[in-house]
């Protein structure tokens with residue numbers, strides 16, 4: 136599981152409250168202590184803030200300019216933390232302000248695993264008695280995705296797969312594609328190949344790619360867990376089909392294949408007696424973590440660079456000077472050195488960090504397990520929810536400067552922004568003990584794919600000038616929102632480089 140569900144802790148208050156209000160945590164004190172963070176009042180009782188969040192989206196969080204405040208919702212409260220200092224204080228209390236209770240509250244709703252599996256997931260969830268399933272999976276995932284040979288093997292497998300999904304064009308030929316849809320398919324197919332190996336269900340059934348997105352699209356409704364086949368038939372069916380496909384994958388699991396991450400998960404699942412049917416279900420949740428934030432991030436990375444001709448030229452020059460070599464035996468050949476892009480290409484790396492600052496707009500959540508004084512100043516009451524909205528932290532002019540609301544590709548070349556990044560004000564991957572373990576992989580993946588595409592292709596809008604689409608939050612489990620609308624683009628071999636044969640090296 137719990138990889139599976141882990142991402143859900145990142146969703147907005149509506150989801151947290153939804154699960155929590157219908158879970159076992161119903162013993163909620165009504166009085167508000169003067170030591171608790173001040174209340175942001177709503178004229179509409181119980182659901183006023185939920186309506187506010189639905190109507191205004193993340194802008195709603197901006198309406199109260201305080202380091203921490205309280206939103207009363209349904210029969211409980213959500214503490215909204217907006218200052219980096221208090222976010223750091225939250226990170227220092229992982230046992231009391233915990234991520235894992237959301238796994239218990241939302242796990243079954245998302246993947247549809249059975250009750251005995253839910254019991255395994257919930258046992259010793261917060262490490263009360265040493266280890267437990269969730270802790271075991273978390274720790275082994277962090278190890279499997281740490282920088283080193285495992286990660287490089289994943290990158291190599293990803294790049295080996297990518298050629299199948301890039302257009303094979305003659306000189307002068309042009310491919311017309313829906314840009315987001317094209318990016319989505321390429322990354323779904325290549326990331327899953329890197330993570331599950333050659334027996335990945337997506338290799339044999341590329342059509343599963345669309346099924347995953349049917350599931351993701353219906354996720355919010357599926358989380359209600361009310362007649363899923365009636366209210367979200369497409370998503371429920373997709374989840375079941377993918378679950379069976381991954382059940383078969385794990386029944387025939389080949390230890391020689393698959394990434395270290397998949398082997399680690401398989402080992403934990405087997406050790407804790409999770410049946411293959413449930414392993415399949417849990418893996419459908421894992422796909423959310425692997426894909427849902429990655430795909431919009433790569434899309435916006437490409438869109439921001441291609442839409443700015445001067446930037447495009449500068450990035451290409453940087454790549455050619457620092458990360459591309461000409462093989463001795465082939466004058467028309469070029470090799471991209473993919474693993475070292477982050478260290479060798481500061482401009483490309485700055486753009487990636489700015490993509491995450493500007494586009495990661497979700498909120499990470501924690502459950503208050505015991506009354507606690509945050510930073511010695513604010514009383515947080517047991518059974519409440521804490522949320523830390525990236526939309527506020529990432530766009531705060533006091534932290535990032537007056538142009539915080541502007542996408543500036545070179546921002547992270549400046550020392551002041553490097554300093555801001557080192558604080559809790561920069562949290563695209565969350566923080567504390569549940570900091571995203573996939574951050575190294577997604578960074579390598581995005582930089583390598585972006586570089587490979589920039590070097591080989593020209594991409595331009597099918598009609599008129601570039602217009603970067605506005606992001607739209609689709610699923611509550613996503614922090615980097617996909618574009619609200621797709622754009623049609625033309626892809627051609629890069630002008631002046633038509634005869635070059637490209638290869639990569641990890």
Ligand code: HEM
Nearest residue numbers: 141424425428429432499563564565566569570571573577
């Ligand atoms: C741009 C892409 C990504 C973003 C923005 C992102 C963001 C996040 C965030 C915000 C969290 C929650 C952290 C917290 O609450 O403190 C998280 C958790 C997690 N992410 Fe990612 N993620 C991305 C890609 C990935 C990838 C590619 C993988 C796997 C290969 C992955 C695996 C995980 C896992 C396993 C957790 C749960 C951690 C735990 O159990 O404590 N993520 N991610």
